[in-house]
Amino acid sequence: MVVWRAVGYNIAAFILKPFEKSGISPNAISWFSLFLSVFVSLLFRSNLLLYGIIALFSVLFLDALDGFLARKKHLESFDGLVVDVSCDRLSEFMIFYPSSLWVVLAAVNCYFTVWKLKNKKIPILPLRHLFLIIAILGFFKLI
Amino acid sequence: MDPISHIAFVYILAMGNMDIWFILGAVAPDIDKIFTYRYGKFRGCESRTIVHELPVAALLVGISILISNGLCLGLISHYVLDFILGESKPFHPFFENIVDFNLELKYKIALGAGLWLSGGLLAII
Numbered sequence: 001m002v003v004w005r006a007v008g009y010n011i012a013a014f015i016l017k018p019f020e021k022s023g024i025s026p027n028a029i030s031w032f033s034l035f036l037s038v039f040v041s042l043l044f045r046s047n048l049l050l051y052g053i054i055a056l057f058s059v060l061f062l063d064a065l066d067g068f069l070a071r072k073k074h075l076e077s078f079d080g081l082v083v084d085v086s087c088d089r090l091s092e093f094m095i096f097y098p099s100s101l102w103v104v105l106a107a108v109n110c111y112f113t114v115w116k117l118k119n120k121k122i123p124i125l126p127l128r129h130l131f132l133i134i135a136i137l138g139f140f141k142l143i
Numbered sequence: 144m145d146p147i148s149h150i151a152f153v154y155i156l157a158m159g160n161m162d163i164w165f166i167l168g169a170v171a172p173d174i175d176k177i178f179t180y181r182y183g184k185f186r187g188c189e190s191r192t193i194v195h196e197l198p199v200a201a202l203l204v205g206i207s208i209l210i211s212n213g214l215c216l217g218l219i220s221h222y223v224l225d226f227i228l229g230e231s232k233p234f235h236p237f238f239e240n241i242v243d244f245n246l247e248l249k250y251k252i253a254l255g256a257g258l259w260l261s262g263g264l265l266a267i268i
Contacts, residue, residue: 031227031244034223034227035227038156041156042158079240079242082238082240086231087226090219090226093219093222093223097212097219098208100209103204103215104208106201106204108201110198114238117238118237
């Protein structure tokens, strides 16, 4: 498990290296990721599934990027974590609308997040990743 | 953000479909302004109550989707717009960390004007 985590980190580090020396702050990336979620929502609701998938992938990429940059630039802080997770939760609401089930799951995830901020062992549900997988399967008509 | 910008934003998100639920959702969280005015707290997140922060917002959004899709989208749009433009304590009352993206006033005004114009254009089209 630890080996796989190290492999994953190294792959991410390789992909995200070009962003490392940029002057962009992790919070600005979180902000942009939330802003982009608005377009993800509009694309999915306009039945532009492929563009929605690409935009959602970009949102998740930015989500990974902000944490990575924070760690690389030694800017990790509890305040930064709060910015990151609150952007993620609002982004989930925006993307999942109008599906009742997903919106309710996103609401539950908010409480998981509060719990996680108090106790690091609690996992946050990776709802957007799951949504992306389902959207890709739907695009290829596999479900 | 002002109520008209909130209504314009939900109007854009609803892609031109609008009913009373959208408007209600878009302006309802600002009910806490009553407390703001009453206690004279007019600055940033200090003027906000738990109605504007994630733990209660999640509850309201979760319930609203079961009542009306329009109400839910109105609430979501309100929270997102206030969060990206203003100062907040997203996990109040559990955590008091303040989130502020320090967006310059000119960008806030430009975004507000953009929302008004886009909403107006969408209504005309």
